[in-house]
Amino acid sequence: MKLLDIFGTLKKDMNVIERELSRSIDTEHALLNETSLHLLKAGGKRLRPAFVLLAGKYGNYDLERLSNVAVPLELIHMASLVHDDVIDDAETRRGQLTVKSKWDNRIAMYTGDYIYAKALVIVARLENPEIHRVLAKAMVQMSIGEMEQIRDFFNTDQTIRRYLLRIRRKTALLIAISCQLGGLAADAPREVTRQLYRYGYNVGMAFQIRDDVLDLCGTEKQIGKPPGSDLRQGNITLPVLYALQQDSLREPLLAEIQRIHQANGETDVKQAVQMVRGSRGIEQAEALADRYIQKAMDALQQLPSGKTQKHLQEIAHFVAKRSH
Amino acid sequence: MKLLDIFGTLKKDMNVIERELSRSIDTEHALLNETSLHLLKAGGKRLRPAFVLLAGKYGNYDLERLSNVAVPLELIHMASLVHDDVIDDAETRRGQLTVKSKWDNRIAMYTGDYIYAKALVIVARLENPEIHRVLAKAMVQMSIGEMEQIRDFFNTDQTIRRYLLRIRRKTALLIAISCQLGGLAADAPREVTRQLYRYGYNVGMAFQIRDDVLDLCGTEKQIGKPPGSDLRQGNITLPVLYALQQDSLREPLLAEIQRIHQANGETDVKQAVQMVRGSRGIEQAEALADRYIQKAMDALQQLPSGKTQKHLQEIAHFVAKRSH
Numbered sequence: 001m002k003l004l005d006i007f008g009t010l011k012k013d014m015n016v017i018e019r020e021l022s023r024s025i026d027t028e029h030a031l032l033n034e035t036s037l038h039l040l041k042a043g044g045k046r047l048r049p050a051f052v053l054l055a056g057k058y059g060n061y062d063l064e065r066l067s068n069v070a071v072p073l074e075l076i077h078m079a080s081l082v083h084d085d086v087i088d089d090a091e092t093r094r095g096q097l098t099v100k101s102k103w104d105n106r107i108a109m110y111t112g113d114y115i116y117a118k119a120l121v122i123v124a125r126l127e128n129p130e131i132h133r134v135l136a137k138a139m140v141q142m143s144i145g146e147m148e149q150i151r152d153f154f155n156t157d158q159t160i161r162r163y164l165l166r167i168r169r170k171t172a173l174l175i176a177i178s179c180q181l182g183g184l185a186a187d188a189p190r191e192v193t194r195q196l197y198r199y200g201y202n203v204g205m206a207f208q209i210r211d212d213v214l215d216l217c218g219t220e221k222q223i224g225k226p227p228g229s230d231l232r233q234g235n236i237t238l239p240v241l242y243a244l245q246q247d248s249l250r251e252p253l254l255a256e257i258q259r260i261h262q263a264n265g266e267t268d269v270k271q272a273v274q275m276v277r278g279s280r281g282i283e284q285a286e287a288l289a290d291r292y293i294q295k296a297m298d299a300l301q302q303l304p305s306g307k308t309q310k311h312l313q314e315i316a317h318f319v320a321k322r323s324h
Numbered sequence: 325m326k327l328l329d330i331f332g333t334l335k336k337d338m339n340v341i342e343r344e345l346s347r348s349i350d351t352e353h354a355l356l357n358e359t360s361l362h363l364l365k366a367g368g369k370r371l372r373p374a375f376v377l378l379a380g381k382y383g384n385y386d387l388e389r390l391s392n393v394a395v396p397l398e399l400i401h402m403a404s405l406v407h408d409d410v411i412d413d414a415e416t417r418r419g420q421l422t423v424k425s426k427w428d429n430r431i432a433m434y435t436g437d438y439i440y441a442k443a444l445v446i447v448a449r450l451e452n453p454e455i456h457r458v459l460a461k462a463m464v465q466m467s468i469g470e471m472e473q474i475r476d477f478f479n480t481d482q483t484i485r486r487y488l489l490r491i492r493r494k495t496a497l498l499i500a501i502s503c504q505l506g507g508l509a510a511d512a513p514r515e516v517t518r519q520l521y522r523y524g525y526n527v528g529m530a531f532q533i534r535d536d537v538l539d540l541c542g543t544e545k546q547i548g549k550p551p552g553s554d555l556r557q558g559n560i561t562l563p564v565l566y567a568l569q570q571d572s573l574r575e576p577l578l579a580e581i582q583r584i585h586q587a588n589g590e591t592d593v594k595q596a597v598q599m600v601r602g603s604r605g606i607e608q609a610e611a612l613a614d615r616y617i618q619k620a621m622d623a624l625q626q627l628p629s630g631k632t633q634k635h636l637q638e639i640a641h642f643v644a645k646r647s648h
Contacts, residue, residue: 029471086430107471107474110474113440120460121464124456125457133448136447139440139441140351140438140445142441143434144351144356147353147438
């Protein structure tokens, strides 16, 4: 499902963004064209551009300026995914072959570098230095988050705080700044932009927690990859951390995770997935996601009411309930 | 040898840049601190910052502004090296273990991403949109160059034009824009900045050709890695392309390169190195490097004469003669 299907009003402008995305990665280099287009066509919800456009409604809505923010944000997201797939040894994403499995790791790394650089070419069109600062700082935090993730693979001793900090860097920040930069690019009032950031941050946290729940509870068709992929690669997510707090589950679950670790993920993860599914971890994680959604709704309450506020509420609801 | 040893006059300012470089990569993240510092301490000639400062002498020399250009350029260079080492499977660089061999490929990839992002944080301080544009476009070209390099591994049919285009993207562009951006950041006259770019581009081409000659003719001590590393990884450089044009050498050299390819580089490359060393390829490559140096000198002739012009000449001479 693409968000543009929800919002008829955004559809025309989202199509413009989609065209700009295709144009932005265009290159005379055949292989880079192929890998980048493969990534682009693999789809995605275009959540970040949608947030930019909606945030822009709170100021002087100028599609060209907003596009110069929305396109780089989506490109940065895509580039981080392709580098992520190298790390995760992922064969598929969104039901499609990843660049690293269709080509190889080296090609995936440079495709990511290329897409990052193309994002910067568009960012360079923006003259507001604050946009540059916000974006660069978020990219630093994202790369720290990626590094954290590697270090925390199979770390069953990590605290929930540590998990939250990691998904903050990995996911929530980029969504937060999508809302913030949409506001900034449209010269929305400062306080509005601040609440937009708060909204985006909390939606982003909920989104990633939901993603982590889905990886355990979804079907392969829903999530576009085999369930339990996180556990296979050692990514210890919130439901697992909660499950590990359950006395009756802790020892057998630790043993299963250790077995997966020793097999380098090349083993059946069904047992571990079943344990977590059967634990209270799922509902506890969902409850925390709901708390973040509630905070996002609180931020929205501070914004002028109207159609845009309603749309942002719908997205938050969509994130809260999503099954894909 | 660091270039700051040549130029007493730049020494103080180069030390400021060095401190800023250390500060720029500082992070609360222990592993990233360690990998980034390892890279920084592995040294390098700091050629790009030196060019920025020298170019700045042709305008309003403001160390802080120039540092905000010099530091990102060196960081981008460092980040590209660490990603390069992933691709090249390089164990050592400048006589030091590479990040990918001391840690692993994934950590090297994210260290590169982190350093790129840190470069952007500093670039964001600059308000001149032209600087952003020039930098972003160069980064796109660099990533295309890296991708080309992968595709051209063991491609013995490539033309010399293709080789030159690759080193232009891989090396010459970043040196060219170091000179250009130094001029831009100091508001030097347009024509001066144009000639600075021309100078940097030609010095950069000569520099990379020399590097490729050294990889074949230098000792392990001189080049900080075993000679013939390029051939081992399939990087077909100018002296090899010239040697392949020699009728008497072509067949045996092709056979040797094919043997190295089939062994995935895990074999002795001495034979191939000896063939190229004994060919006319070395002097032909050196002659072409000299032509680029001559063009760099021509560009310098268009610049106001004085101490800075003399320093830039010395660097060009240094590049022409360098044995390390």
